[in-house]
Amino acid sequence: xxxxxxxxxxxxxxxxxxxxxxxxxxxxxxxxxxxxxxxxxxxxxxxxxxxxxxxxxxxxxxxxxxxxxxxxxxxxxxxxxxxxxxxxxxxxxxxxxxxxxxxxxxxxxxxxxxxxxxxxxxxxxxxxxxxxxxxxxxxxxxxxxxxxxxxxxxxxxxxxxxxxxxxxxxxxxxxxxxxxxxxxxxxxxxxxxxxxxxxxxxxxxxxxxxxxxxxxxxxxxxxxxxxxxxxxxxxxxxxxxxxxxxxx
Amino acid sequence: xxxxxxxxxxxxxxxxxxxxxxxxxxxxxxxxxxxxxxxxxxxxxxxxxxxxxxxxxxxxxxxxxxxxxxxxxxxxxxxxxxxxxxxxxxxxxxxxxxxxxxxxxxxxxxxxxxxxxxxxxxxxxxxxxxxxxxxxxxxxxxxxxxxxxxxxxxxxxxxxxxxxxxxxxxxxxxxxxxxxxxxxxxxxxxxxxxxxxxxxxxxxxxxxxxxxxxxxxxxxxxxxxxxxxxxxxxxxxxxxxxxxxxxxxxxxxxxxxxxxxxxxxxxxxxxxxxxxxxxxxxxxxxxxxxxxx
Numbered sequence: 001x002x003x004x005x006x007x008x009x010x011x012x013x014x015x016x017x018x019x020x021x022x023x024x025x026x027x028x029x030x031x032x033x034x035x036x037x038x039x040x041x042x043x044x045x046x047x048x049x050x051x052x053x054x055x056x057x058x059x060x061x062x063x064x065x066x067x068x069x070x071x072x073x074x075x076x077x078x079x080x081x082x083x084x085x086x087x088x089x090x091x092x093x094x095x096x097x098x099x100x101x102x103x104x105x106x107x108x109x110x111x112x113x114x115x116x117x118x119x120x121x122x123x124x125x126x127x128x129x130x131x132x133x134x135x136x137x138x139x140x141x142x143x144x145x146x147x148x149x150x151x152x153x154x155x156x157x158x159x160x161x162x163x164x165x166x167x168x169x170x171x172x173x174x175x176x177x178x179x180x181x182x183x184x185x186x187x188x189x190x191x192x193x194x195x196x197x198x199x200x201x202x203x204x205x206x207x208x209x210x211x212x213x214x215x216x217x218x219x220x221x222x223x224x225x226x227x228x229x230x231x232x233x234x235x236x237x238x239x240x241x242x243x244x245x246x247x248x
Numbered sequence: 249x250x251x252x253x254x255x256x257x258x259x260x261x262x263x264x265x266x267x268x269x270x271x272x273x274x275x276x277x278x279x280x281x282x283x284x285x286x287x288x289x290x291x292x293x294x295x296x297x298x299x300x301x302x303x304x305x306x307x308x309x310x311x312x313x314x315x316x317x318x319x320x321x322x323x324x325x326x327x328x329x330x331x332x333x334x335x336x337x338x339x340x341x342x343x344x345x346x347x348x349x350x351x352x353x354x355x356x357x358x359x360x361x362x363x364x365x366x367x368x369x370x371x372x373x374x375x376x377x378x379x380x381x382x383x384x385x386x387x388x389x390x391x392x393x394x395x396x397x398x399x400x401x402x403x404x405x406x407x408x409x410x411x412x413x414x415x416x417x418x419x420x421x422x423x424x425x426x427x428x429x430x431x432x433x434x435x436x437x438x439x440x441x442x443x444x445x446x447x448x449x450x451x452x453x454x455x456x457x458x459x460x461x462x463x464x465x466x467x468x469x470x471x472x473x474x475x476x477x478x479x480x481x482x483x484x485x486x487x488x489x490x491x492x493x494x495x496x497x498x499x500x501x502x503x504x505x506x507x508x509x510x511x512x513x514x515x516x517x518x519x520x521x522x523x524x525x526x527x528x529x530x531x532x533x534x535x536x537x538x539x540x541x
Contacts, residue, residue: 069283073283073287073288076524076527077288077516077520079527080474080478080519080520080523080524080527081478081516081519081520081523082477082478082479082480082481082516082519083478084479084481084482084484084485084492085481085492085512085515085516085519086516088492088512089509089512089513089516092508092512093508093509093511093512093513094509096505096508097509181378185378185379185380185381186380187380188380188381188382188383189382189482191382191485192485199380199382199383199386203386206390212390212391213391216383216386216387216390216391219383220375220379220383220387223378223379223380223383224375224378224379227378228378
C-alpha cells in the first residue's frame, strides 16, 4: 500500500495530478467513512422502500376504500413532488417538531438526526414508486392461481405472502431494479441536509485541497462502481429467480 | 439478437423496457387520489394555522396571510430579476430541449452500424445514465468557466445556464435509450420492405422508421420531463435563485418556526400542481399508443 501512496504522491509532484484523497491518511479516512455512510444509507433505503412497496401493494388490494384512497394519495404525493423538497420538508419542517433527547454531553438534541431523516424521506420517496411496481406485478399474477389458493383455505395475507408475492416479485424485478438504482443515485441528495455521505465528504475535500477535477472523477467512479455492482447482483438474482417458460 | 418467430414477444418486451424506466404504465389514477392529496396539503396548512393561533401574540400575520405575502416572490422571483418557480420551469424546458436534441443524436449513435461509433455512444449513455444527477450538476457547475472567450467575443455563462446543461446531461442519455428502444420496437419487416424498395439506410431511418417511433417515444419522453422538473430544485444547492432557494430565504426572513411546514408544503404543492397533470396525461397517452400484440 505504501508504495502505491508514494506513487500517487509522485504523480502530484511531477504532473500536478492531485490524488490527495488517497495518499493522505486523514483525507483517505474521511473519504472511506463517507463511502461507508453512502453504502449504509443506500442499503437501509433499499430495504425499507421494498418493505413499503410490499405492504403498500397489499393494502391496495384491500376492501376498505378509505385505505386504498390513502395509499393512492401517498403514492401520488410522493411521485409528483421533488425528492429534494420532500427531504427538506422532513428534515427542516418535521424534524423540529420531534421530541428532544439529551445526549451524553447533556445538550438537548433532536431524537432523529439528519441521517435518519435522509433514510426516512428517501425510503418514502422510492417506496411510492415501489408500490406501483409491486402492484403491477400482483396484477400480472393469474386470477386462477389466487382462486386455487383461496379454495385451499389460505387466508388473504397467506395468499399474498405465499402465492402472489413470490410470482409478482419475479415479474416486476426489472422495473424494481431500475427504481432501486435510481434510489441509490438519489442518496446523493442527502448532501443537502449535511449527511456526511460521499458527495458531502468529497465537497469538503475539494474545498480544502483544491482538487475538484480529481475528486469529481473519484466520485463518479465510486458511484458507477456501486451502481454497477448492484446491477450485476440484481441480474444474478433475476436469473436465479427465473420462472421457466417465460421470456427468452 | 432477436429470433424470427418469437420476435413479436421480444419486441413487446423491448417497448416495455423503453417505456419502463420509472413511469408506470398501468397506474390507476383516480380523482379520489387527487382529493386525498389535496386534503393532505389542506390539513397541513390548517394544522399550522391552528398552531399559529395558539402560539402567536396577535401582532403577526396568520399563516395563510404570510404564505400569500411570499407567494409572488417564490413564484416569480424578486422584482426585476428572474427566479423562483418560473425559473424552475424555464430550466426544465431548456434542459429538456438540449437533452432531447443531443439525446436523439446519441440514440442514433447507439443504433449505428459502425462499431466504434456504437461503442462510444454506449459508453457515453451508460456513464450519464448511471451517475447521480447532483454529482453531474456539481461537475458542470465547478468545472466549466463562468465565461467563454471566442476571439474578441466574451460570452458570459450564468449559473442557471450551467445548471441547465448539468441537468440536460442525464436527460440526453435517457432520451438516447428511449430512441434505441423505440427503433428496436419497430418490426424488422419495415426495414426489409424499405430495403426491397431500394431505400438507403439513412432514408429508411429518416422517412420510415423514425416517424413511426415518435408516437412510442412521447410517453416515456414526457415521463422524463416530469422527472427533470422534479429534479430542478437541485439547482438551489449549487446557488441558483430558484423556488427552493427563495423559500428558504423567505423562511430566514420570517424567523418563525410555525411557518416551516406550511412554506415547504406550499412549495411541494406548486410542483404537485405542475407535475400531476403531466403524469396523468402521460398515462393516457401510454394507454393510447400502447403496442398491442
